[in-house]
Amino acid sequence: MAASPSSPASIPSPVPHTRWISLAVCALLAAAIWFVFGQTLHHGFVNFDDDVYVYKNPFVLHGLSLAGIRWAFTHSYASNWHPLAWISHMLDCQFFGLNAAGHHLTSVLLHAATSIALFLVLYRLTGFLGRSAFVAALFAIHPLHVESVAWVAERKDVLSAFFFVLTLGAYERFARSDFSLPRYCLVLFLAALGLLAKPMLVTLPVILLLLDFWPLQRFSAVSLKRLLIEKLPILLIAAAAAAVTLLVQHDAKSHLPLPIRLENASVSAVTYLFQLLYPARLAAFYPFPESGLPAWQVAASALLLAAISAAALASRKRQLWFLFGWLWYLVMLAPVIGILQVGSQAYADRYTYLPHIGLYVIVAWGAAELTRTLPSPARSIALGSLAAISLATLTFSARQQASYWQDSTTLWTHTLAVAPDSVTARINLGNADLENARLDNAMEQFRTALHLSPHNPDANVSYGYILVQKGRAAEAAPHFLDALAVDPDHPLAHNDLGMVLAQQNDLDDAISHFRKALQLKPVYPEASYNLGNALSRKGALDEAISQYQEALRADPAYAEAAYNMGNAFSAKGDSVAAINAYRDALRIRPAYVNAGYNLAMLLMQRGLIDDAIAEFQQVLQWKPDFPEAHYNLATALFHQGARRDAIAHLQQALQLKPDYADAENDLAWELATSPQADLRDGTRAVSLARHADALAHGQDVDILDTFAAACAEDRQFDDAIQAAQRAIALARATGRSGQLAQLNTELRLYQSGQPFHQSQ
Numbered sequence: 001m002a003a004s005p006s007s008p009a010s011i012p013s014p015v016p017h018t019r020w021i022s023l024a025v026c027a028l029l030a031a032a033i034w035f036v037f038g039q040t041l042h043h044g045f046v047n048f049d050d051d052v053y054v055y056k057n058p059f060v061l062h063g064l065s066l067a068g069i070r071w072a073f074t075h076s077y078a079s080n081w082h083p084l085a086w087i088s089h090m091l092d093c094q095f096f097g098l099n100a101a102g103h104h105l106t107s108v109l110l111h112a113a114t115s116i117a118l119f120l121v122l123y124r125l126t127g128f129l130g131r132s133a134f135v136a137a138l139f140a141i142h143p144l145h146v147e148s149v150a151w152v153a154e155r156k157d158v159l160s161a162f163f164f165v166l167t168l169g170a171y172e173r174f175a176r177s178d179f180s181l182p183r184y185c186l187v188l189f190l191a192a193l194g195l196l197a198k199p200m201l202v203t204l205p206v207i208l209l210l211l212d213f214w215p216l217q218r219f220s221a222v223s224l225k226r227l228l229i230e231k232l233p234i235l236l237i238a239a240a241a242a243a244v245t246l247l248v249q250h251d252a253k254s255h256l257p258l259p260i261r262l263e264n265a266s267v268s269a270v271t272y273l274f275q276l277l278y279p280a281r282l283a284a285f286y287p288f289p290e291s292g293l294p295a296w297q298v299a300a301s302a303l304l305l306a307a308i309s310a311a312a313l314a315s316r317k318r319q320l321w322f323l324f325g326w327l328w329y330l331v332m333l334a335p336v337i338g339i340l341q342v343g344s345q346a347y348a349d350r351y352t353y354l355p356h357i358g359l360y361v362i363v364a365w366g367a368a369e370l371t372r373t374l375p376s377p378a379r380s381i382a383l384g385s386l387a388a389i390s391l392a393t394l395t396f397s398a399r400q401q402a403s404y405w406q407d408s409t410t411l412w413t414h415t416l417a418v419a420p421d422s423v424t425a426r427i428n429l430g431n432a433d434l435e436n437a438r439l440d441n442a443m444e445q446f447r448t449a450l451h452l453s454p455h456n457p458d459a460n461v462s463y464g465y466i467l468v469q470k471g472r473a474a475e476a477a478p479h480f481l482d483a484l485a486v487d488p489d490h491p492l493a494h495n496d497l498g499m500v501l502a503q504q505n506d507l508d509d510a511i512s513h514f515r516k517a518l519q520l521k522p523v524y525p526e527a528s529y530n531l532g533n534a535l536s537r538k539g540a541l542d543e544a545i546s547q548y549q550e551a552l553r554a555d556p557a558y559a560e561a562a563y564n565m566g567n568a569f570s571a572k573g574d575s576v577a578a579i580n581a582y583r584d585a586l587r588i589r590p591a592y593v594n595a596g597y598n599l600a601m602l603l604m605q606r607g608l609i610d611d612a613i614a615e616f617q618q619v620l621q622w623k624p625d626f627p628e629a630h631y632n633l634a635t636a637l638f639h640q641g642a643r644r645d646a647i648a649h650l651q652q653a654l655q656l657k658p659d660y661a662d663a664e665n666d667l668a669w670e671l672a673t674s675p676q677a678d679l680r681d682g683t684r685a686v687s688l689a690r691h692a693d694a695l696a697h698g699q700d701v702d703i704l705d706t707f708a709a710a711c712a713e714d715r716q717f718d719d720a721i722q723a724a725q726r727a728i729a730l731a732r733a734t735g736r737s738g739q740l741a742q743l744n745t746e747l748r749l750y751q752s753g754q755p756f757h758q759s760q
Contacts, residue, residue, distance in 0.1 A: 022120065025119055025129070025133045026119065026120075032140055033108065036146075036399045037402055039403060040150050040405065041101045043100060043150065045100050046152075046408045048284060048408070049078070049151075053078070053153040054089055058554045061093055061556060062556070063094035069090075072087050076248035079248060080156075082198050088197075089103075091106075110159055111148070117162070117166060117169065118135070118165050118357070120169070121165055128365075134360075135361055137387075137391050138356075138364075143401045144282065145353055146349070146401040147348070149402075156197055159198070163194035164194045164201055174186075191234050195238060195241040200332075200335050200336060201241075203331045205235040213323075214324040256288075256341055258339075261341050263293050264338050264347075266298055267293055268337060269337060270305065276352075279401075282418070284411055284415050285415055286419060287346065287419060287423065288344050289346065319369065321361055324358070326362065328357065367387075371383055409433070411428075412425045412426075421452055426445045426448050426459070427446065427462050431462065443466045446462045446463035447463060449463070455486050457486050461479070464500075468503075473503045476500055480496050490520075498511070498513035498534070502530065511531060511538075514534060515531065523554045525552075528551035529558065529564070531544075532548040532565070536564065541568045544564075544565075548561045548568065557588055562582075563598075566578045566582040566585060567598070569581055570602065575605065575606055578602055593623045596619040597629055600616045604636050609636050625656055630650070631649070631653040631660065633646075638670075650663050650666055650670070664691055664692040671685035673755075673757050680757075682712075682715070686710040686714050693707050704724075708727060708750065709746065712749070712750045713755045720750040721747065728747065
């Protein structure tokens with residue numbers, strides 16, 4: 001297509017056979033990315049936002065649905081609004097569930113697609129194949145980019161970058177042709193998708209203006225007014241995204257004074273420059289220095305930034321790429337440099353993901369400029385050797401960096417090796433130990449975190465929580481109170497303090513703290529569950545059930561909530577609803593012993609004996625040493641006439657629990673009165689009944705009745721008569737008149753020298 005009058009100056013002539021060379025570059029980029037990041041398919045999730053974004057996010061766990069899409073666009077969550085990123089996580093859960101390999105694969109594929117697209121777009125923009133390939137390779141394998149790719153929660157980075165680069169490609173096609181509304185709409189559409197993935201792309205209108213400056217060089221052919229008008233719709237979309245972001249992040253903003261934030265921004269911008277050249281000692285979290293930054297460091301950073309900016313401006317007529325790359329870096333870094341600080345980190349590797357592209361351009365074009373006086377073969381060898389050595393070094397460094405993200409313990413252990421005083425790393429490592437039931441290790445990490453920062457709310461809450469887990473609730477309460485003194489709106493502190501108060505039977509105050517936790521964090525399944533437990537203990541069963549239902553809506557995998565909801569329904573007398581709740585608990589956690597046992601008991605109460613037997617048998621497969629399950633299974637088997645099997649389970653119950661009076665009584669009764677002569681054993685029945693009677697201190701009518709029957713079966717009729725008379729007297733004294741007729745019938749048998757046997 002012929003160039004329009006507004007087209008920029010021609011780009012260098014393409015290299016012969018560039019299609020094949022381009023394909024080779026794309027293949028090499030993909031291979032390098034797989035070499036670095038393929039290992040992440042064997043990694044799990046980490047306890048650093050992956051829970052919030054994926055494996056404990058109730059809206060994501062359900063997979064993709066119309067309700068989920070509606071939620072993604074209409075709600076903020078975790079102080080963020082990036083609906084396309086949420087939808088991406090939902091799709092992963094739809095296809096892969098909570099298999100972390102699938103989630104990692106999506107991120108790696110997006111990063112690979114972005115790297116290849118960056119190469120192709122930059123090549124089209126500049127016409128320099130080798131330099132464009134080098135820039136894309138740096139983007140693909142630089143160790144600073146590991147965080148964005150290997151961390152599932154940073155899906156928003158790789159997703160927004162993908163649409164960002166596609167936007168640049170679409171803009172290049174639009175800018176180098178006569179005005180085309182479809183092409184312009186494609187630019188708008190891709191830009192909107194990028195902003196919906198991560199609002200960091202609010203600087204996109206400025207980046208497109210930079211492309212107009214170089215390499216498109218439209219400033220000399222198109223009026224500035226037209227260039228600005230072109231960007232206006234994109235600017236409006238970006239402004240809307242920025243406004244929404246500022247609104248949803250209002251409560252998460254740092255309260256550090258602006259001068260301190262400006263100082264940190266200056267030092268961070270220079271830190272990223274040095275990390276570009278020497279990416280060593282990278283970590284998942286760099287703590288903000290509580291004592292502030294040294295004045296000399298702030299001054300040196302500001303001077304260096306000013307000097308580079310002055311040099312870039314001075315070279316604007318000779319090396320356009322220098323000013324372009326430097327402004328790209330500063331502009332794209334602006335939203336995440338910390339002037340509007342969110343979180344407690346001083347800086348983060350992920351913030352360089354797109355901004356460093358500008359620096360890569362400076363490196364690639366600068367190297368070519370520095371070697372331009374060398375003879376052609378020597379220049380090619382020099383550039384090729386430098387590129388190969390630097391890329392090989394970065395590739396192996398990035399591969400090592402990616403290995404640190406394999407699990408939470410590895411990640412935070414490495415982070416502490418880089419930043420030993422990081423309270424956040426200590427807490428997260430302690431949480432990882434807690435998840436792996438290493439309570440003592442967790443406690444040591446939390447104790448160290450408190451030593452580093454005695455009034456840190458998160459450290460106090462974590463340490464208090466581990467004390468609760470170790471049964472030291474009284475010691476935990478002051479830590480939760482300390483956390484609330486510093487941060488009265490700390491939902492975890494309110495929830496955990498409520499747990500302590502509930503253990504101390506201060507249910508009213510406990511309920512108050514649980515409600516406050518839910519007010520501060522409406523989607524908080526643990527707080528809903530704890531509130532339900534406290535309400536249930538106070539007898540407010542309907543409200544308790546409502547809270548259990550809320551916990552299950554927030555976390556559909558919350559088996560304990562379903563189980564306790566079954567208990568609440570059972571306490572209300574609604575056995576049908578209770579049975580359904582127990583079945584839900586078993587669906588969530590198939591080997592949930594208590595839920596299976598309670599379900600079997602309710603089924604037996606409702607006369608569904610066959611179903612009850614099946615459930616008891618299943619429970620005993622999960623927990624063979626459960627005496628109560630053996631006993632109640634025996635009861636159900638007696639109902640079905642399976643006496644021999646029932647006796648076997650009663651014997652098993654007594655082996656597991658020798659002082660189990662009910663089991664002794666039932667076994668003695670069957671051995672004394674069974675209609676099957678081969679099952680009767682009077683001597684053993686007497687021994688069992690006598691022991692049961694001793695356990696009951698002679699105050700149980702049924703046991704006395706059994707003892708009488710056992711003595712009669714063993715031909716000890718005097719003892720049988722005496723025991724029967726005691727049973728009759730106790731029945732009269734305790735108001736159990738309904739048993740008197742049967743007891744008198746048995747007494748007459750004993751008086752006539754006959755034992756009592758059940759009918760068939």
